[in-house]
Amino acid sequence: SQQGEEDPQALSIQEGENATMNCSYKTSINNLQWYRQNSGRGLVHLILIRSNEREKHSGRLRVTLDTSKKSSSLLITASRAADTASYFCATNGNQFYFGTGTSLTVIP
Amino acid sequence: DVKVTQSSRYLVKRTGEKVFLECVQDMDHENMFWYRQDPGLGLRLIYFSYDVKMKEKGDIPEGYSVSREKKERFSLILESASTNQTSMYLCATKAPLGTGGARSYEQYFGPGTRLTVT
Numbered sequence: 001s002q003q004g005e006e007d008p009q010a011l012s013i014q015e016g017e018n019a020t021m022n023c024s025y026k027t028s029i030n031n032l033q034w035y036r037q038n039s040g041r042g043l044v045h046l047i048l049i050r051s052n053e054r055e056k057h058s059g060r061l062r063v064t065l066d067t068s069k070k071s072s073s074l075l076i077t078a079s080r081a082a083d084t085a086s087y088f089c090a091t092n093g094n095q096f097y098f099g100t101g102t103s104l105t106v107i108p
Numbered sequence: 109d110v111k112v113t114q115s116s117r118y119l120v121k122r123t124g125e126k127v128f129l130e131c132v133q134d135m136d137h138e139n140m141f142w143y144r145q146d147p148g149l150g151l152r153l154i155y156f157s158y159d160v161k162m163k164e165k166g167d168i169p170e171g172y173s174v175s176r177e178k179k180e181r182f183s184l185i186l187e188s189a190s191t192n193q194t195s196m197y198l199c200a201t202k203a204p205l206g207t208g209g210a211r212s213y214e215q216y217f218g219p220g221t222r223l224t225v226t
């Protein structure tokens with residue numbers, strides 16, 4: 001399976017702290033994307049990093065990519081209660097391959 | 109904004125029933141997908157379609173079929189529902205990100221249908 005795997009499966013932090021989630025994948029990729037899913041809803045695209053990029057920022061999000069280790073990390077800085085959601089990485093070949101997700105809880 | 113809608117948020121069906129899940133998109137995207145999402149298993153691709161009347165099997169097509177008679181509509185059919193098909197079903201489209209060069213794509217998801225088969 002080309003599915004990505006996120007780590008940890010669940011993360012609970014206090015509001016204002018930073019949250020870091022990791023993703024490992026198995027095959028070569030064109031790009032890697034992170035999605036967010038609020039409880040009981042569909043997924044929403046957050047950020048994409050291409051295979052020739054090492055780091056990318058978008059607002060409070062910072063994504064890194066290490067193609068030699070086939071891994072990526074998503075950092076959410078200064079977390080808010082509204083960041084509570086599940087976060088998925090997805091690799092993009094002919095299809096999208098999603099990981100199993102990290103469930104983030106931000107405690108107010 | 110891209111809008112992907114699914115016909116039902118919650119659905120309860122009996123074992124053996126034929127079940128139709130409908131998905132409609134309003135952005136003229138060629139590619140549409142059906143996933144199911146289960147705890148600990150993430151999203152698994154059931155079927156996808158890259159054009160009207162065209163369909164391709166995903167990773168777990170058994171027990172499902174699809175129909176794409178019009179570009180904006182992609183239907184997932186459970187021919188004879190079983191309890192192991194109780195799941196969250198997510199429809200998605202695919203659209204390019206940016207222009208020129210090597211294309212990257214983004215998926216747009218519907219809100220999901222939580223199906224319970226009893």
